[in-house]
Amino acid sequence: MYLKVRLPLPINSNPGMVFPRRHFAKMEEVADLGALFIDDLLDYKEMLDRGELPLERATSREKGQPLCMEQFYRLLGVCRIPEVGKDRLELPPVRQGSEESEELVVVACRNYFYPIPVKAADRGRLTPGEIQAQLLHAMVDAAGAPPAPRVGLLTSMNRDQWAKAREQLIRDEMNRMNLELISRALCILCLDEGGGDRADTDADTNAMLRAMHGAGTRHHSANRWFDKTVQLIISSDGTIGMCYEHSAAEGVAVVRLAERALARAEVADRPAPPPALLPAPQAMKWNVPPDVQRTIETAARDLDRAISDLDHRVYTYRGYGREFMKSCRTSPDVYIQLALQYAYYKMYGYLVTTYESASLRRFRNGRVDNIRSAHGAALAWAAAMCTAETPPLNDGSDEGQKKVSFNLYGEQKKLELFEEAARKQTSIMEANILGKGIDNHLLGLREAARESLGELPPVFCDTTYKQMIEFKLSTSQVATTTDGTFMGYGAVCPDGYGCSYNPKKDTIIFCISSFTSSSVTNTEAFRQSLEEALDSMKLMFQARKVEN
Template sequence: MDAKEADGWYDTALPKPPVPSLESTLDRYLEYAAVVAVGQKASLAATHDAARNFVRQATPLQEQLLEISEKSLNWATKFWLPEMYMRVRMPTPVNSNPGYIFPKVKFESKEDHLKYTALLTRGLLQYKNLIDTKQISREKGTGAQKLQMCMEQYDRVLSSYREPGVGEDTQIRKQKTHEGNEHVLVMCRNQTFVLHTRINGGLLPFADLEHQLKKIEEISLINQNNATKIGACGVGPRDEAAIFWQEMLTVEQNSKSYEWVKSALFVVCLDMEDPVDYGANDTANVAEKEKEFILRGYHTLTGHGSQVFGLNRWYDATIQLVVSSSGVNGLCIEHSTAEGIVIINMAESAIRFAQQYFKSKMVWNDVRNVHPKSLTWHFSENARKLLTKQTATFDELANELELEVLIFDEFGKDSIKKWNVSPDGFIQLILQLAHYKTHGHLVSTYESASVRRFGCGRVDNIRANTQEALEWVTAMTSKTTSREKKLELFKAAVQKQVKVTLENISGYGIDNHLCALFCLAREREEVTGEEIPSLFMDPLWSEVMRFPLSTSQVTTSLDIPDCYLTYGAVVRDGYGCPYNIQPRRILFAPTAFKNDRRTDLQHFKKSLSAALRDVKQLLSN
């Protein structure tokens, strides 16, 4: 890549997102509200009354938004990031942080464990080097136009940190240091260490990383009985995490240690002496494999709770590389910085590097005299109480998380394409049918839609709970509706799903627009006392804007099998459901909260399988 190409990696000429019209957004909002109202058995009268006044009430807000759009690189991200992440006060584990589970590795010894960890670490560091020197190919969209994508998230993924604050968190952007010194944070036996990765601009060789990891493991073993579980610092509600740090940072040594943490590229979590039996081997059947996938998912998301590895973590870091002595490994991700595809591309590069050299007999010499640094912390009595309180919240979340995995191997993307259906649209309708089979109604559904064709673009929301989807799922569960009618309604639902998808990726979705208008209305009320538009106060608004079904397509490379991504439901009475559509199978990783009787994850999983078979039968004849 020449200098000119490198300069264009973050193309400032990428278009700004458009601002949809009030009328267009309102019309589509009312479509979704009507579907939600059916499930809520709610009247739409008040909603339509509010809608009649909305354009008049919101016009000043729209004019203000148009002014902001002229001055901002991306008006949507400006409002979306605080509302989606920074102002949310719930704990980030389970509620917000997804887990990307890597293929399990067989370790014969502690040396294998440390070697593979060092290789993955080196793989991530090399990928960052490619980012810093702009050597990663510019991404293009998958559509017919092959539009260039904004690469800004790549620049952020290993240079950002989420710092808790009272009322609102802060996303810290670290200075680029690839020409100076760099380090990562290592968690081992609930202790914190600095592992040096670059000195005076030079990336340390693999042998130095492995040497430092060995030293860290040795020191942590000696001190394991004296360790206060500092990893609990970010596992509770965000205000509690912020108050903890206010208390801690009155001590100068804590401030110094905290700066080392915040400036780390990422975190390596060395999980030693894993007590969990993960079961499945190479000859396991599908049910056994699903069980093993589930256990690996729990390990990556929660570390099996505070008494196992759950606090051998640092949840405010964007990337936590988790590697267990059992061979379970993956990433726990703080999601405010980047979307899944960016992180998966980086992770797959590291996995390939580690797999290439793990069984190699190559001797890694050239160990410099580089030693890791142990970070020290001083805790007041109040700080310890705050840690204990956060730990209790975390364990409640970890215990309530219910994760399932469905490996559906009866067909996959190849068959769906033969039926002339968009694979993603197909699965979104499957999810609607599965929810309807489980609960008898549809709910607001979230599917992230990349808007990286715009500068600094993140996502908008493809809502699959359309009127067309409702008519189709109703017909599919009816014993009197003909196959021809079901097929007709399916085609209409697919066409609507394609239309909604195109609207969103083109910048004309409704969620970012409504989010911005709502934020501006709230700010105006605080400053002037002027009333918020009545649509935002309508009881149905809160139901339309919450997501009991939160979904995303997660595509991984076929040369790295048995990996998947999962995350918790975003509301207590809902499901999280990422999915991976492969050529001959489809993998789902749905979640819910065990203690909420409004959900039934086992029933939902069975409904997914049943829905897939029903639609196959519908399309195959």
């Protein structure tokens, strides 16, 4: 699904994740946190190598069914490799028995890349203090070095263009070795300087933009390797987060990895100074041909243009959260999905093809199918919510009584339509997670036809099918347990919205995206419509409680 897409990874594919903000008094504290993150990733990788990752089971709908854990094994040491037409995933080798693995991380600092071995067969793992010292070496070295070649920007390009540039790079032996080291590294640790925040944007949104794309080539975007599945980001001004390449795993596995590292770093002691210093890490040296240098400059212009076109907002709705939604006897996910349909209808007067990811982990190697939330029942309810009330039919003399009885009748009808829409939404969701959705089946038929017939049957060339897979509202629930953490992504079509949501006890965090070049969409207008929709839904349910 992902590897054939030729669009650049930043904004179009890679989600960003924001961690709670920190305050660093000195650069040693930045290295402390980086060392603790890496130390936990080593623990996690060793647990995976031993096959000790606990099996998860479904908590609803065929409760107790085992869930596939394969995605959790495809996070560390994984890299997407660009190739013309279709990329490939490079996975770490499978360890045999008690075979000890050698591990490294790559630290990005001021656009330089430093490979740091953190585990070797002959000496074991580096301690957190030894890792911290290596990170400090890299930070000091990069600070005193001339400007680095901005090779990381190549990973932000159209995939075919990057694949061709990569072919030129690997003709040089040193470049080839650098790319191999990056590919097999556990992760990229991006140590950013401060800066890059937009003056007209709130702190949460600025943090998300830096996680998604690095805030532009004048700031941190070249200090990235967007092909890498896990990029941890620590900025000297306290902005912390992650950018992850989506083709290897879904958000649930990434959130689990990130929140574990955050929790452990929160309670860990400061890394103890090592008894002896190890050899200092050396920055990768690149031999960049003139043609590739020109490609890097093109990549910089294209990325900055894409960043300026992104209209993104992190919005925390504070009217209520999942506890109120549960009190309405409605699943928070169903409630929010219907709120999104209502918000869209309020703006445009119609619904559009909607994507909501549905986990298929009940099946081996299962990823996601699509819950199509724009159904007839949702349309009927949204239209009822938006229809102006007409005067009541009776002409009773008690005007106050007449108004109350009419409003209660109207609210009752809206509630009935909502409950019907919620039942339909739940039914579609259950069918999807149990393997009875339509999108993956159609995708399989389409690709099988392409391979066996060499061309697509008419049904897959029909305008209705094309409209059906153009998701103008792309959504997903990305729940986190750590305060101050949330994940967001871009829209998936030029005239569409991307909207993740994270229901908390008394709030809901939305990450809403669209493109400024579109004359159809507007992120702030959608945010306002969503706020009004959620407020109106609360009034609808409160009216039921008054009536009861």
